[in-house]
Amino acid sequence: MGKNIFKQIKNLYCFRAFAVFVAIFFASNIISKEIIVEPGANAHERLQEAMILMEEGDILRIKSGYYSFEDGLSLDVDGVSVVGDGMEETILDFKDQKAGAQGLLVTSDKVTLKDFSILDAKGDALKVIGAKGINMINLRTEWTGGPKSTNGAYGFYPVESEDVLIDGCVAIGASDAGIYVGQSKNIIVRNSIAQYNVAGIEIENSYYADVYNNLASHNTGGILIFDLPDLPQQGGHHIRVFENQSIDNDTDNFAPEGNIVGEVPRGTGIIIMANSDVEVFNNLLSGNGTVNLSIVSYTDETDDPNYYPHPRRVQVHNNTYGPGGFDPDINTGELAKTLFDISNGNMPDIFWDGVGPLSQMIFGQPDDEKLIISEDSEVTFLTISALKYMMGFSNPTRTDKEEFKGVINPLEPINIDGI
Amino acid sequence: MLCTKLYAVNDNLIISEAFPEKLSDFSFFKDSSAQIPHEEVIPYELISTLFSDYSYKQRWVYVPKSKKAKYEEDWVFNFPTGSALIKTFYYPVDERNPSAGKQLLETRLLLRKEDGWEAVSYAWNKEQNEAYKKVAGKTINVAWTDFVGEEKEVRYRVPNVNQCKECHAADDKISPIGPKARNINKELEFEDGNFNQLVYWMNREIIDEYPLELNSPVDWMDESKNINDRVRSYLDVNCGHCHSPTGNANSTGLYLHLNETRDIHLGKYKKPVATGRGSGGLKYSIVPGKPEESILLHRMESMDPGVMMPESGRALTHEEAVVMVREWILLMQN
Numbered sequence: 189m190g191k192n193i194f195k196q197i198k199n200l201y202c203f204r205a206f207a208v209f210v211a212i213f214f215a216s217n218i219i220s221k222e223i224i225v226e227p228g229a230n231a232h233e234r235l236q237e238a239m240i241l242m243e244e245g246d247i248l249r250i251k252s253g254y255y256s257f258e259d260g261l262s263l264d265v266d267g268v269s270v271v272g273d274g275m276e277e278t279i280l281d282f283k284d285q286k287a288g289a290q291g292l293l294v295t296s297d298k299v300t301l302k303d304f305s306i307l308d309a310k311g312d313a314l315k316v317i318g319a320k321g322i323n324m325i326n327l328r329t330e331w332t333g334g335p336k337s338t339n340g341a342y343g344f345y346p347v348e349s350e351d352v353l354i355d356g357c358v359a360i361g362a363s364d365a366g367i368y369v370g371q372s373k374n375i376i377v378r379n380s381i382a383q384y385n386v387a388g389i390e391i392e393n394s395y396y397a398d399v400y401n402n403l404a405s406h407n408t409g410g411i412l413i414f415d416l417p418d419l420p421q422q423g424g425h426h427i428r429v430f431e432n433q434s435i436d437n438d439t440d441n442f443a444p445e446g447n448i449v450g451e452v453p454r455g456t457g458i459i460i461m462a463n464s465d466v467e468v469f470n471n472l473l474s475g476n477g478t479v480n481l482s483i484v485s486y487t488d489e490t491d492d493p494n495y496y497p498h499p500r501r502v503q504v505h506n507n508t509y510g511p512g513g514f515d516p517d518i519n520t521g522e523l524a525k526t527l528f529d530i531s532n533g534n535m536p537d538i539f540w541d542g543v544g545p546l547s548q549m550i551f552g553q554p555d556d557e558k559l560i561i562s563e564d565s566e567v568t569f570l571t572i573s574a575l576k577y578m579m580g581f582s583n584p585t586r587t588d589k590e591e592f593k594g595v596i597n598p599l600e601p602i603n604i605d606g607i
Numbered sequence: 608m609l610c611t612k613l614y615a616v617n618d619n620l621i622i623s624e625a626f627p628e629k630l631s632d633f634s635f636f637k638d639s640s641a642q643i644p645h646e647e648v649i650p651y652e653l654i655s656t657l658f659s660d661y662s663y664k665q666r667w668v669y670v671p672k673s674k675k676a677k678y679e680e681d682w683v684f685n686f687p688t689g690s691a692l693i694k695t696f697y698y699p700v701d702e703r704n705p706s707a708g709k710q711l712l713e714t715r716l717l718l719r720k721e722d723g724w725e726a727v728s729y730a731w732n733k734e735q736n737e738a739y740k741k742v743a744g745k746t747i748n749v750a751w752t753d754f755v756g757e758e759k760e761v762r763y764r765v766p767n768v769n770q771c772k773e774c775h776a777a778d779d780k781i782s783p784i785g786p787k788a789r790n791i792n793k794e795l796e797f798e799d800g801n802f803n804q805l806v807y808w809m810n811r812e813i814i815d816e817y818p819l820e821l822n823s824p825v826d827w828m829d830e831s832k833n834i835n836d837r838v839r840s841y842l843d844v845n846c847g848h849c850h851s852p853t854g855n856a857n858s859t860g861l862y863l864h865l866n867e868t869r870d871i872h873l874g875k876y877k878k879p880v881a882t883g884r885g886s887g888g889l890k891y892s893i894v895p896g897k898p899e900e901s902i903l904l905h906r907m908e909s910m911d912p913g914v915m916m917p918e919s920g921r922a923l924t925h926e927e928a929v930v931m932v933r934e935w936i937l938l939m940q941n
Contacts, residue, residue: 233743240742262769287764287922289912289915289919317855340883341881363883363884364881364883419860445888447886448878488878
């Protein structure tokens with residue numbers, strides 16, 4: 189008798205579950221469609237129309253082949269996917285682009301873009317603005333003529349967005365940054381490759397980002413974590429940079445003049461500028477002719493009362509350093525020349541410019557803001573000592589990184605729902 | 608006796624979910640090709656207008672019978688459901704000779720449906736007797752003869768639905784941006800006489816009120832006006848829809864809408880943020896006294912898709928505006 193009751197209860201639950209399922213099915217209006225676009229005549233009109241008419245839940249499949257566009261494309265529908273047949277198979281070529289400041293512009297939420305390439309856009313390749321939820325997976329952006337200042341500025345360009353994922357992507361040839369995330373929150377950039385850009389990967393004025401397992405090589409600078417004033421979102425913080433290879437960044441700076449990235453010297457592995465709560469660990473930094481790792485303040489003029497130009501709570505630990513500083517780019521910006529002069533040619537693996545509020549430069553950083561370095565003994569370090577400089581020392585530097593040892597407080601991993 | 612005046616405009620079609628294939632289905636015009644509207648479709652002009660590759664524009668407003676648009680301070684009138692804003696773009700065949708005819712390119716519609724505004728453009732056929740919905744936009748290669756007898760041509764782009772939203776947006780929803788009380792505060796020659804448009808709209812009972820005190824923008828083409836007022840008016844309408852704290856370009860920190868007063872946000876000695884090669888190798892948006900060193904002027908002059916500003920809406924350089932802005936920067940004090 190007991191067994192029967194349990195069986196009855198089980199059946200009742202199954203029936204209920206089924207009833208609930210049926211109710212939901214009929215209540216929901218979302219019946220997702222698959223829309224297929226193939227190469228051929230009028231491809232731009234067909235593809236753009238599909239992107240406009242698609243509805244939430246739909247998947248737009250761009251079949252493998254070569255597509256050439258004279259105009260940019262735009263997507264403004266929430267909750268859709270645009271999927272090619274692969275970054276080598278579905279090629280969207282914008283070398284003949286006559287209008288449009290991007291290759292593809294996305295302005296809607298919960299969008300997934302996967303498995304296609306955007307080549308030779310006249311401006312930025314893929315721009316995503318104001319999105320809550322954007323997944324960019326296995327995509328390639330490339331300028332195929334090599335590093336040139338006439339190339340577009342950004343390969344991947346999400347800005348003012350939240351829950352940003354860049355995974356398994358490839359960025360080549362951008363005249364500013366290959367993979368760039370700006371003024372956004374909750375970001376993961378992983379498993380991606382950035383090569384032959386000015387900046388390989390750049391996180392700017394953003395909050396909560398994990399940048400890991402990426403390869404940044406043959407850029408001017410491999411990975412940049414920047415914070416700039418006079419922008420709607422600033423005070424970048426909580427950035428983890430780990431398990432990346434930032435190596436052999438040996439491309440001359442080809443940014444068009446006037447851009448701040450034009451100050452980055454050839455041969456920088458990672459630059460941390462301003463920003464708070466940055467953890468740099470388990471990376472391989474090698475083959476960077478100016479410096480493997482540089483931590484600096486923003487030193488340009490600004491009247492922005494809300495902006496704090498100095499880095500705070502930067503933790504550097506367990507990284508591996510290969511050859512660095514063997515070919516400093518002293519003609520670009522100030523960093524390389526300053527470092528070369530002040531180190532008398534003994535270029536360090538890690539450089540901190542030592543710039544902060546005057547009280548800190550004299551009395552040292554407070555415990556809750558200070559730079560922490562925990563690396564092997566043979567890793568070299570240099571910082572400029574304002575105190576020594578003011579006291580007239582001929583060599584106003586400190587090179588003992590043991591003074592910067594401390595307890596590492598690991599930052600929390602970034603969590604994006606469903607990832 | 609029955610009132611036999613039937614309103615010709617298809618009210619139901621304006622508020623229905625889908626847009627019809629043909630513009631004529633709306634029945635806005637008595638004579639489509641000659642662009643003569645039905646009586647209840649009222650022509651209007653704005654004081655300060657957007658540059659669109661030297662194309663001419665005719666605008667009309669339609670508000671359904673017994674409804675009125677509500678006046679909103681510093682914003683467009685709040686039009687009731689069922690309203691339509693209609694704008695035809697065309698080039699004359701020869702600017703010196705109006706009787707040579709017009710080349711109608713497109714008629715853009717902003718329709719106020721139950722849930723909000725929707726926009727789409729209709730491109731005119733070669734026969735010039737019908738316009739067809741173009742969701743994805745269209746390229747039209749146009750040629751015309753200008754005032755001084757020169758042959759001009761342009762690769763004219765009819766915008767797609769997403770591009771409408773680049774400027775026509777407020778809080779991520781499509782919105783009209785032209786018919787603000789302050790921008791229609793001018794005289795127009797109507798069939799029944801010359802009237803100030805605000806007065807006329809009141810008389811036609813399509814608006815509920817308007818303020819007597821209005822700070823209207825200057826017509827930037829009016830060379831008798833102060834150059835700063837002219838330029839600010841031009842930048843507001845051509846740039847300010849994106850370059851404002853609520854527009855698409857708010858991430859840049861460059862704000863060119865009418866109410867901006869802070870030098871750095873207006874571009875003076877402002878460094879570019881994500882301009883890329885749009886900077887043209889220059890360092891600041893505006894260098895007072897030095898137009899040739901100013902990124903803003905450089906991007907106004909450019910016709911390169913990766914450099915030009917606005918990003919969409921033009922293919923040609925607005926030569927006259929470039930001259931005006933160049934002078935403005937030249938005269939600017941530090």
